[in-house]
Amino acid sequence: MAEGQKKHVHVAVGVILGADSRILLAKRPDHLHMGGRWEFPGGKVEPEETIQQAMSRELREELAIDVVSMEKLIEVRHDYGDKQVFLDTWCVTEFSGEPAGVEGQQLAWVSASALADYHFPDANQPIVEAVQAKLGS
Ligand SMILES: Nc1nc2c([nH]c(=O)n2[C@@H]2O[C@H](COP(=O)(O)OP(=O)(O)OP(=O)(O)O)[C@@H](O)[C@H]2O)c(=O)[nH]1
Numbered sequence: 833m834a835e836g837q838k839k840h841v842h843v844a845v846g847v848i849l850g851a852d853s854r855i856l857l858a859k860r861p862d863h864l865h866m867g868g869r870w871e872f873p874g875g876k877v878e879p880e881e882t883i884q885q886a887m888s889r890e891l892r893e894e895l896a897i898d899v900v901s902m903e904k905l906i907e908v909r910h911d912y913g914d915k916q917v918f919l920d921t922w923c924v925t926e927f928s929g930e931p932a933g934v935e936g937q938q939l940a941w942v943s944a945s946a947l948a949d950y951h952f953p954d955a956n957q958p959i960v961e962a963v964q965a966k967l968g969s
């Protein structure tokens with residue numbers, strides 16, 4: 833596909849850290865892009881939104897939690913052919929509320945060393961490696 837026609841999507845991706853340094857994963861609904869795979873919760877940054885605003889909105893919408901603090905982890909750019917994603921990935925180190933799959937998504941709290949057992953979208957490998965490096969596993 834010609835570069836000019838390709839969709840570019842800026843995505844707020846949250847690596848949500850819980851008790852025992854476990855990470856919250858959500859399963860993408862089957863009908864969506866990369867459906868059926870596990871993901872780090874988040875979604876598209878709207879025009880005029882900061883990354884902090886987008887992360888707060890997405891995690892409220894998807895999980896009913898409020899972000900208290902977040903810190904940058906990694907930026908990943910990946911070309912899916914039909915669209916190009918910019919995964920603006922942050923560790924959510926503090927939040928309030930109890931995460932729930934508001935949209936019916938299955939959730940899992942996973943240790944860094946167990947991330948390798950989950951099937952992620954193709955773009956996610958550098959994120960998984962950055963998480964494992966940060967958490968030392
Ligand atoms: N949230 C999230 N999106 C990811 C990850 N990895 C990855 O390639 N993506 C891609 O980023 C894109 C945007 O994410 P999204 O579908 O969650 O966006 P969204 O929540 O705003 O959804 P919507 O616009 O369908 O309501 C999708 O194409 C998705 O496949 C990931 O780990 N987490």
Ligand SMILES: [Mg+2]
Nearest residue numbers: 873874875876
């Ligand atoms: Mg989403």
